[in-house]
Amino acid sequence: MSAGNTITLDGRPALQFERHLKHSREKVWLAVTDPEHLSHWYPLRVTELEPRAGGRIMFDDGEGTIYTATITRFDPPRLFAFDEHDPEGREREYDDHLRIELHDEGAGCRLVFTHVMTDPSIADGVFKGWTACLDALVTQLDTTE
Amino acid sequence: MSLSFDALADPTRRRILGLLLGRPRLVGEIAHELEMSQPRVSKHLRVLRDAGLVTVRPEAQRRWYELRAEPLADLDAWLAPYRRLWAERLDLLEQRLETMPDVLEEEPRQAKEQ
Numbered sequence: 001m002s003a004g005n006t007i008t009l010d011g012r013p014a015l016q017f018e019r020h021l022k023h024s025r026e027k028v029w030l031a032v033t034d035p036e037h038l039s040h041w042y043p044l045r046v047t048e049l050e051p052r053a054g055g056r057i058m059f060d061d062g063e064g065t066i067y068t069a070t071i072t073r074f075d076p077p078r079l080f081a082f083d084e085h086d087p088e089g090r091e092r093e094y095d096d097h098l099r100i101e102l103h104d105e106g107a108g109c110r111l112v113f114t115h116v117m118t119d120p121s122i123a124d125g126v127f128k129g130w131t132a133c134l135d136a137l138v139t140q141l142d143t144t145e
Numbered sequence: 146m147s148l149s150f151d152a153l154a155d156p157t158r159r160r161i162l163g164l165l166l167g168r169p170r171l172v173g174e175i176a177h178e179l180e181m182s183q184p185r186v187s188k189h190l191r192v193l194r195d196a197g198l199v200t201v202r203p204e205a206q207r208r209w210y211e212l213r214a215e216p217l218a219d220l221d222a223w224l225a226p227y228r229r230l231w232a233e234r235l236d237l238l239e240q241r242l243e244t245m246p247d248v249l250e251e252e253p254r255q256a257k258e259q
Contacts, residue, residue, distance in 0.1 A: 023242045027245060027247055031242055040237065040241045
């Protein structure tokens with residue numbers, strides 16, 4: 001599958017993935033915006049999601065940290081985007097930005113997933129968080145095989 | 146590595162790198178593109194050179210500023226775990242979609258703000 005391209009968005013480093021999915025946009029929209037479905041594949045469990053632009057998302061990492069995000073775009077079934085804030089409220093130049101676009105493609109749709117990164121110079125904590133997340137994922141994969 | 150990231154932390158310097166991504170440029174061109182004074186651009190170019198992100202190639206009376214890709218490989222390495230993470234997470238999304246019932250196009254989940 002797609003390896004993910006390194007791109008820059010407004011000069012910030014970002015990763016972009018494109019995938020063809022053999023499901024309708026409506027169905028994929030549900031999978032990416034419904035808290036239960038989203039929790040199933042997103043790295044953090046979603047405990048709350050106000051489905052509108054300006055709405056709040058609460059993520060629980062299962063280790064005592066609650067992450068909040070603000071939805072910046074909510075255009076069903078086309079565009080879903082949010083800014084993920086620093087969990088400790090530390091000031092930083094930018095939030096992480098995640099963006100999911102859905103386009104009709106053949107009988108299914110094309111998903112374009114973009115993760116615009118926090119400034120790397122202050123990303124140490126974030127990096128550790130993701131590493132822990134990866135470890136958890138590997139464990140999960142090992143136990144489901 | 147941290148030196149490159151400090152150099153990259155400034156939005157103007159990221160814009161300069163963006164310009165140099167296309168092709169080598171003269172300081173005057175960069176100043177024109179960014180609508181900034183030449184001395185200010187030179188100052189930013191100095192930081193980028195110190196960080197090893199930019200080199201200068203003299204040619205007759207002109208000095209071409211070029212992007213140097215090696216430090217950017219650090220950035221790429223920094224992104225590698227994310228790349229793996231999301232590739233795997235998107236696999237999970239596909240698996241989830243397989244188990245979900247198809248939704249009718251007539252009734253997409255609507256949650257518009259009034």
